[in-house]
Amino acid sequence: MRLGRLALVLWSTTLVQTTPLGNPPKIDGEHNLTSRDLPTGTVRWTLHKTCYQQGLAEGGDELRDAVIKSVNAAKDRSKLAVDTLNVWRDKCHSVFGNDRLKPEEQRVKKACQLLLGDSKYTLLGKTAWKDKIDIVKVWLEAASKIDGPKGQTNNEFENSKEWQDLAAQDDHWLNFIIYCAPDLGERNHPSRPGQKLPYDNGQLRLIREPDLSALVKMNKEYEAKAFEDSEGKFTAAITELSKATGDDETENSGTHIPKGDRKKIPCSITIHPHMLRQTRDREFNIKGEDDIKAAIKMDKPKKEDKFTPIDKVVGLTETIHHEFFHTPGLGRMTDGPLGPGLGNSEAYDWKNIVKNKDPTMPEYFMFLALLVDLTNKDIVVNEDGSLMDKSAPASAS
């Protein structure tokens, strides 16, 4: 089973770029990261009570620890990716066009070609893979320095003085809080008497179009305990931003937040309770060792398979890692669109990421860091998503 991920941003309608049919795909505007999307400095985070209060959602000590471990594992993997890419930068350069390589060099060459090779997508105006290596490191480095969970002492988290002090500041919207279930209420419709609308207790705003809200859908699935659609998919996590630029107040009227104060509302990442239940079922295998072993044993995927062995390695840590890059402090990236008619249909999963090599999306960063991690473990990732363990003597070539 595979997980879909989704970034829900309040201002998403302005981000959808369409290109007139007939023109070659031209990727620009919001989809290309610009200097505006560079990390903003240290991003702080904490947990919402749904993750740690016994009896709330899936919350409890085990879950609290699993989420913290997953965030730390995603941070560690970002750091590993930065350190490794520093070494690879020159190695990648020297191995291109050179076929007389030692096995380890071959692995690095292959890994470089998979996600760092040429693509039609630019990053800060740069197209060459060498420049891209230097640039992707900026976001990974910032991800490796996320600071939290704040208020861990005495399990106070978002109620701690530490977090409340941050909440008094105008740049708090750059920080994030992790929810382990949607936290929705209900409020009167501002203009239609008698009609109620869902209210996001995290972002302190009305959800004006409930039918289009991924958070409302997640909440319905959670309450009905019916998590999967007929294809076994569900939205693994949702990132919501309070502020895009820190100066837009208009679209939140009716939420009774004084002008200026939205800047003090942190970004929220809501993890689907089903994702957490799956993680529990897998005995909180946070670093994915068991999943990696299982993926190595899988058959080579068929051409028509949507999901490949490396997709099976994606769990809570990888989901959180993906969401990192949606947050406003870490690039506020979106999941596509990639071109005319594609929408965000190619924003997820290994096959799409390796095909497009588009270094402006959360899934790209998640898979790049995973690829580096696996390569460092002497596991070869093939273009088709199959894995081969080269550390085991029996399978060494």
Ligand SMILES: [Zn+2]
């Ligand atoms: Zn996403």
